[in-house]
Amino acid sequence: MVESGIDDLAALDRDVARAVDQIERWREDLRRDPEDRRTHDPFENVRRVSAKSTRDALGDFTPSAADIPWRDALMQWVAVLLQARLGLADDLERARATVAPRGPFNGTPARLVSWREAWRGIVAARTTGEAGRWLDAACEAGSSLPALGRKSATRRVEIARRMGFAHPWEITVPVSHAVLRSSAVRLLDVTEDLSIAVRREMGPDAAAVAATLHHAMAREAGDGWPARLSTRWLEEMFGALASGMPIRLPPLAPALGASSFARALYDFGFAVRIGATPSTLAFALARDPASVAAHRHGFVFGSLPSDLEFQRQELGLGRRVAAAQARLLARTALLDVRIQASRILLGDDSAPAPTDQYDEIGVRLFGVRLDRRLRGAWPFARDDEPGRLVALLQAPSLRDTLRNRFDVDWFRNPAAWAHLRAQGAAPAREPVDGSALGSLAESLGRAFEEALG
Numbered sequence: 001m002v003e004s005g006i007d008d009l010a011a012l013d014r015d016v017a018r019a020v021d022q023i024e025r026w027r028e029d030l031r032r033d034p035e036d037r038r039t040h041d042p043f044e045n046v047r048r049v050s051a052k053s054t055r056d057a058l059g060d061f062t063p064s065a066a067d068i069p070w071r072d073a074l075m076q077w078v079a080v081l082l083q084a085r086l087g088l089a090d091d092l093e094r095a096r097a098t099v100a101p102r103g104p105f106n107g108t109p110a111r112l113v114s115w116r117e118a119w120r121g122i123v124a125a126r127t128t129g130e131a132g133r134w135l136d137a138a139c140e141a142g143s144s145l146p147a148l149g150r151k152s153a154t155r156r157v158e159i160a161r162r163m164g165f166a167h168p169w170e171i172t173v174p175v176s177h178a179v180l181r182s183s184a185v186r187l188l189d190v191t192e193d194l195s196i197a198v199r200r201e202m203g204p205d206a207a208a209v210a211a212t213l214h215h216a217m218a219r220e221a222g223d224g225w226p227a228r229l230s231t232r233w234l235e236e237m238f239g240a241l242a243s244g245m246p247i248r249l250p251p252l253a254p255a256l257g258a259s260s261f262a263r264a265l266y267d268f269g270f271a272v273r274i275g276a277t278p279s280t281l282a283f284a285l286a287r288d289p290a291s292v293a294a295h296r297h298g299f300v301f302g303s304l305p306s307d308l309e310f311q312r313q314e315l316g317l318g319r320r321v322a323a324a325q326a327r328l329l330a331r332t333a334l335l336d337v338r339i340q341a342s343r344i345l346l347g348d349d350s351a352p353a354p355t356d357q358y359d360e361i362g363v364r365l366f367g368v369r370l371d372r373r374l375r376g377a378w379p380f381a382r383d384d385e386p387g388r389l390v391a392l393l394q395a396p397s398l399r400d401t402l403r404n405r406f407d408v409d410w411f412r413n414p415a416a417w418a419h420l421r422a423q424g425a426a427p428a429r430e431p432v433d434g435s436a437l438g439s440l441a442e443s444l445g446r447a448f449e450e451a452l453g
Contacts, residue, residue: 019043090155103138128210223321
């Protein structure tokens, strides 16, 4: 027998949309003030969309042939929301741990700082030496995070298996977690030699993790950017081209270097894919829990600062300066990509990284081992990490399509934006060819070789 209301997919879809909006707002508030979220229930009045019984009922329900993709998308969302609801306490506990002042910072003034404050200090530091003191504080401030992560991972694996999934990642991305891991390893492998060459360019600082992270802000590539990072800057560049699309951006971080602008462009590209979706499309079809398509757009827009033509046309720089800045930002992007691959390998819920693997990946990323006090705390795999990896590997294909069809300055071409809008009309939930991910990793490696070789 079908559970009451399951046969009304439109009503269930509206409840799913409401729940997703409420959980997203809850998480935004959690980042701002964990203490303020203790008594708020983001699933109030929409609990059925986060129940295994609802998912089971959807599986037993046979809609019309045209509505089968809608039903399947709703089943996926219910599974994701069930994980989210049962993980609220873990999320709150972790958020509170990240703002607790537990790490001694041996700077001026000396004081106890939180995990969150310490990581902000690393990238905002005036010198690499100061960045090192902030990293040491982070190692102490995050002492409780590994245990919290293990507890959350155990819960997530158990919930996934009760729903018939071999791994939590498979709820959102239809690829085995073994394939995702092997793709991440392949990405590290194909960019290994280039990473070593880039570290040589950095000189003595390459032997320090904090210094590498500090340099990744690309402060040296400072020509042409506005003094402040704001939505106005994005509107001046793309406002007319993105007219009519509801662009919802997260709060933009302060501009600490050129990489801050690359991250803002990533957020903008993500929002463009979401904003291009017709309002008439059912929510479960319009939004994908893994956000693969949106992340893919994000990576393409986020790569613009490492594009010579963007540096010349949008920042107004001469060819020599533009080429130098684009290369610096490509170096930062290479580190980001390799850290992202490492999140998959070190943040696997079902396979916590042993010490020797953590040491090995630290050396591959930075040329030196990561402090073992960070194991289990950083790099940390976000809920949508599998979707991010797939999108990252697919992004060069979208970028090449835009450049080949609409020229190297596609970001200024109304026809290219019409193409992006048209993509938003398709359901966001896409099939993923796991067998192709390895070759996509090699293509991404070649793209970096062209930018940095």
